[in-house]
Amino acid sequence: MGDNKKYSIEVRLWIEEAEGPFLGIGKIWLLENIRKTGSITNAAKEMKMAYRQAWQLVEEMNQRAESPLVEKLLGGKGGGGARLTEAGETAITVFYEIERRIKDFAQKEVQNLKF
Amino acid sequence: MGDNKKYSIEVRLWIEEAEGPFLGIGKIWLLENIRKTGSITNAAKEMKMAYRQAWQLVEEMNQRAESPLVEKLLGGKGGGGARLTEAGETAITVFYEIERRIKDFAQKEVQNLKF
DNA sequence: CATCAGTATTCTTTTAAAAACATACTGAAA
DNA sequence: TTTCAGTATGTTTTTAAAAGAATACTGATG
Numbered sequence: 001m002g003d004n005k006k007y008s009i010e011v012r013l014w015i016e017e018a019e020g021p022f023l024g025i026g027k028i029w030l031l032e033n034i035r036k037t038g039s040i041t042n043a044a045k046e047m048k049m050a051y052r053q054a055w056q057l058v059e060e061m062n063q064r065a066e067s068p069l070v071e072k073l074l075g076g077k078g079g080g081g082a083r084l085t086e087a088g089e090t091a092i093t094v095f096y097e098i099e100r101r102i103k104d105f106a107q108k109e110v111q112n113l114k115f
Numbered sequence: 116m117g118d119n120k121k122y123s124i125e126v127r128l129w130i131e132e133a134e135g136p137f138l139g140i141g142k143i144w145l146l147e148n149i150r151k152t153g154s155i156t157n158a159a160k161e162m163k164m165a166y167r168q169a170w171q172l173v174e175e176m177n178q179r180a181e182s183p184l185v186e187k188l189l190g191g192k193g194g195g196g197a198r199l200t201e202a203g204e205t206a207i208t209v210f211y212e213i214e215r216r217i218k219d220f221a222q223k224e225v226q227n228l229k230f
Numbered sequence: 231c232a233t234c235a236g237t238a239t240t241c242t243t244t245t246a247a248a249a250a251c252a253t254a255c256t257g258a259a260a
Numbered sequence: 261t262t263t264c265a266g267t268a269t270g271t272t273t274t275t276a277a278a279a280g281a282a283t284a285c286t287g288a289t290g
Binding site for chain 4: 154155156166167170188189190192193196
């Protein structure tokens with residue numbers, strides 16, 4: 001291993017909480033799509049994922065976060081929808097910030113080790 | 116998110132190659148167990164994994180690495196066995212080295228961001 | 231007070247991954 | 261030339277996860 005073939009390092013990170021994995025890139029994408037589309041239904045469509053699963057992820061995030069990341073609006077004109085709370089916005093920002101730093105570092109390290 | 120609850124960052128990394136994920140912690144453990152036990156069969160038992168799967172992982176590693184990571188010995192006294200090549204040893208060393216650096220960095224970053 | 235689109239929830243079906251099972255093959259050594 | 265433990269490989273079964281289907285609930289608005 002080491003000379004001809006091209007290898008790179010991939011890094012995956014997530015925020016862990018007492019009960020296990022709490023927030024990774026998948027949920028972050030979901031949050032972003034909820035922000036973009038205004039509803040869980042449309043976010044799920046966007047991501048080609050079942051509404052059911054998207055809803056469950058939101059449910060889990062909201063229950064395990066200190067305060068909900070997504071605010072859900074029930075009934076009314078247009079049936080309702082969902083939007084990010086301040087905590088939800090913060091989660092996205094913080095996650096990407098950490099991810100960027102760690103991935104940047106990882107790239108540098110790999111060059112050093114000429115892998 | 117952010118004050119009372121305890122969150123930590125978890126990092127998973129692997130070496131990527133043209134055809135996709137090539138070497139992660141799972142295969143590294145397998146290599147270590149092959150070294151320790153002298154055979155794929157016993158390494159698999161150690162890890163409570165099926166021989167078949169362990170064998171397939173070895174096969175894949177050997178084919179995708181520039182040179183094989185595991186040398187397999189067929190037949191003979193004791194039926195044969197398997198042992199690491201120099202490349203296999205190097206793979207373990209390099210992997211853990213990179214992992215250590217990145218995880219150390221990740222921990223520091225998280226403290227900075229007081230997450 | 232009927233409509234409507236999205237949320238909420240249960241139940242069933244599909245699918246893919248892992249495990250389990252079965253059976254040859256190998257070759258040094260007794 | 262039989263034994264033996266490990267490698268090699270195909271087939272079947274289990275299992276868990278994802279997807280899909282079906283149905284009730286919500287409440288602003290006309």
